[in-house]
Structures are given as structure tokens and as C-alpha cells.
Amino acid sequence: MAVAMMLWYASQDHQVDVVEAVVAKIQHADLDRRHDVLEWTHPDHDAFSGNTSLFNAIFDDDHEIVELLLAARADVTKVTGRRDGWNAMHEVCYFTESTKCLQLLLQHEKAPVLIKEKSTGSHGTEIPAGSTPMDVARIGGRRSHVQMLSDRPEARIGRSGSRKRKHE
Numbered sequence: 001m002a003v004a005m006m007l008w009y010a011s012q013d014h015q016v017d018v019v020e021a022v023v024a025k026i027q028h029a030d031l032d033r034r035h036d037v038l039e040w041t042h043p044d045h046d047a048f049s050g051n052t053s054l055f056n057a058i059f060d061d062d063h064e065i066v067e068l069l070l071a072a073r074a075d076v077t078k079v080t081g082r083r084d085g086w087n088a089m090h091e092v093c094y095f096t097e098s099t100k101c102l103q104l105l106l107q108h109e110k111a112p113v114l115i116k117e118k119s120t121g122s123h124g125t126e127i128p129a130g131s132t133p134m135d136v137a138r139i140g141g142r143r144s145h146v147q148m149l150s151d152r153p154e155a156r157i158g159r160s161g162s163r164k165r166k167h168e
Helices: 002-012 016-026 032-038 053-059 062-071 088-095 100-106 112-117 134-139 143-148
Strands: none
Touching: 002 016, 002 053, 002 062, 002 100, 016 088, 016 134, 053 062, 053 088, 062 088, 062 100, 088 100, 088 112, 088 134, 088 143, 100 112, 100 143, 112 134
8 A cells, every 4th residue: 555655656746756666666566456556546535536647747748757657557447436437538528728637548458448438427417427538528629638538539529419420
């Protein structure tokens, strides 16, 4: 637990060297141990209770740490203890100004699933349940994020009901 807590605080405070050291330490650990460290959430930290290290880095728009955590196989499907059903891409589209974290997630093997996933609950008053990451970006006025997501075929499925075919 001490290693997990160290990673959690380091991801919140842009301590790249500490995150690198923890990632190196758990790199060869068994899957359960690695998961326990990467997915640990602080139970008593007021504003960030229930959030993973990946969420901390996304919240701070810290693409260096996001990249390290993704390389360490942090879970991108659930990054908070909230019950709103947001994945890492929802969080990026809500919290980040730059597109660097979004670019990293779009390169992730689970990107096609993350793009299409709808939230199960509302987030405050402005983001309704059933929102995709694109909806979150649109509502938040993140035009660059919307453009990047619109360029993906996965994001186009569902808007018109079918995938558009390219003619050669």
C-alpha cells in the first residue's frame, strides 16, 4: 500500500521521477499486485477520494505521467470511484485543455471502446447520463477534442446509425 500511495501522490504532484521509479518497480510484478498499485484510490483525501493515479494525472493535464501510467497498463475503463460510469476518455474530454492526453488515449488499444462508451450517470448538472466522450467535449466547448474524436470511425457509428463507406 505504501508504494501505491506514493504513486498516487506523485501522479498528483507531477513527480515524474517517482512515477517512473514506481512503474519500474511494479513492471515485473504479478498482475494482481500491479493492478493493486495502479488502481489504488485514496479513501480519505477530500476532493480526490476514490480517484486513481491515472485520474490525478488527467485532472492535471499531465501528459508525461498519463503516458507512463498507460505504458504500465493502468485501467482506462474506470478511473474514479464515482458511479457516473466515466472512463479515462470522458475525464480527458472534461478536464484537459490541451489535446496531448487525448492523443495518448486515442492510441490505446481500448480507444474504440472508450470512444463509444456512454456514461451511466450524470456529472453535475451540465453533463447528462448517457453522454459519450464526444458529448462531454462538445458540452465543455473543447473544439479540438471534438475534432479529434470526429476523425475516428468509432465516433461516427451511432450518429447516423451506420458506418460511412469510403469509395476508392
